[in-house]
Amino acid sequence: MTQRSILITGCSSGIGLNAALGLHAKGWRVFATCRSVEDCERLAAQGLESFPLDLDSPASIQSALDQVLARTGGTLDALYNNGAFACPGAVEDIPRDALRSIFETNLFGTHDLTCRVIKVMRKQGHGRILNCSSVLGFVGAKWRGAYASTKFAMEGLTDILRLEMAGTGIHVVLIQPGPITSDLRRKAIPHFERWIDWKASARAEEYRAVLDRLYEDKTPDRWELPASAVTDAILLALEAERPRARYRITTPTKVMAVVRRILPTRALDRILSRA
Secondary structure, rough: OOOOOOOOOHHHOHHHHHHHHHHHOOEEEEEEEEHHHHHHHHHHHOOOOOEEOOOOHHHHHHHHHHHHHHOOOOOOOOOOOOOOOOOEEEEHHHOHHHHHHHHHHHHHHHHHHHHHHHHHHHHHHEEEEEEEOOOOOOOOOOOOHHHHHHHHHHHHHHHHHHHOOOOOEEEEEEEEOOOOOOOOOHHHHHHHHHHOHHOOOOOOOOHHHHHHHHHOOOOOOOOOOHHHHHHHHHHHHOOOOOOOEEEEEHHHHHHHHHHHHHHOHHHHHHHOOOO
16 A cells, blocks of 8 residues: 655644654654754654745745655645744734734645645545644634634635535545644744834733743643644544544633534623633
């Protein structure tokens, strides 16, 4: 049986790294991509096939995909779109260019890569496309407007892509983690420092709690699960004959999916305002 192949974005740490190592251990041929060459070299030293893929660059996206196809003889069984970053801040303090930057990586680059991979999968007649969303892809949370808006948009595009791919042999799946152990918060710091002028904000005093959590709080979330919980869901989505449309991971994600359906908006707002 031919070894199944998967391309994963955002593998430098956290969910992407665990998925790459976990699927490799399960016999998948994993192409683990990162933005930086240094991270790729580190992954290669761990036995993974790794090379750069910068979601902000169409040339980098095509170059990475070309490398995959050259190594597999022109096929690719699965794509896991994981690469993303966060930029905390109140919505009123997010500059236009900050939104443009986060959408470029979290949505536009992911969409570009997905469309290129679909052409390969159409030709071979099968494939799995897994998009990493979040509980913040269907409920909001204060101070996370930039990140959540990209995930809300991803959910919409993924749902419609799933409908459009019906009957092609290409299955499209949403992976919806909640609080997962990762470097997302630490890696958000440079984006926060670049884009958010919190001292000039009308909410300057409220930012004190945000700063404490961003820079100082190292305690895990009450409901936090390890990144391996996401890898387990990815394996289910990849190996099921008929994968589900959504794989919800962590208790908060599962609870909020129900609460969002049954509560009126005002009641849900009261809950989310206390989060």
